[in-house]
Amino acid sequence: MRILVVNVNTTTSMTEAIGEQARSVAAPGTEVVALTPRFGAESVEGNLESYLAAVGVMDAVARYDQPFDAVVQAGYGEHGREGLQEMLDVPVVDITEAAASTAMYLGHRYSVVTTLDRAVPLIEDRLLLAGLSQRCASVRASGMAVLELESEPERAVAAIVDQAERAVREDHAEVICLGCGGMADLEEAVRERTGVPVVDGVRAAVVTAEALVRMGLSTSKVRTYAPPRPKRMTGWPLGG
Secondary structure (H helix, E strand, O other), X not given: OEEEEEEOOOOHHHHXXXXXXXXXXXXXXXXXXXXXXXXOOOOOOOHHHHHHHHHHHHHXXXXXXXXXXXXXXXXXXXXXXXXXXXXXXXXXXEHHXXXXXXXXXXXXXXXXXXXXXXXXXXXXXXXXXXOOOOOEEEEEEOOOOOOHHHHXXXXXXXXXXXXXXXXXXXXXXXXXXXXXXXXXXXXXHHHHHHOOOEEEHHHHHHHHHHHHHHOOOOOOOOOOOOOOOOOOOOOOOOOO
């Protein structure tokens, strides 16, 4: 089995970290290929960057020239999953939805701890669109920019742990979802301080993708995610 795990930003060190996290839970025989878009923002923290990232991710997948069995979109709250589902005949799993779905097996209500406050509405909208918002206790911002997760790890850990503790104490969350692909290494620190299960979206998405492939399941091609109608693309064909 081969799973493509596609970073939504163009920072290759983050792609490498996401790939390592994905491989840490992949079953024997599963190959994880981590991809970086060839264009887009170095970090995705708003709607403009998110829409650009959606095209960048689709382009990266379209340009990959080897067989694959599933795709993981490794961006929290980002646009684009629906376009990938139209493009592809294999399962597509978004880390936002995978984390929330997993959290609901583990507790009654979950909270998401993310990066900047401006990312909160994007995540709330994605959870609402996916039908996962009813059991979301809160989406909290740590105040850390995406790239600061790498450049200032000690400060990032402190800020994220603080918000996770507040989510459990004040919002009555029973599970914490880490709301950024770059937070993969923080599970243990948050779990130790809060005493609740902590879900990393990359790991949850890889396991979910593996399960779908093993069950022989993929996206329905009736109606919503039917393949795009053949037509001329002017100026910027994906994968061109």
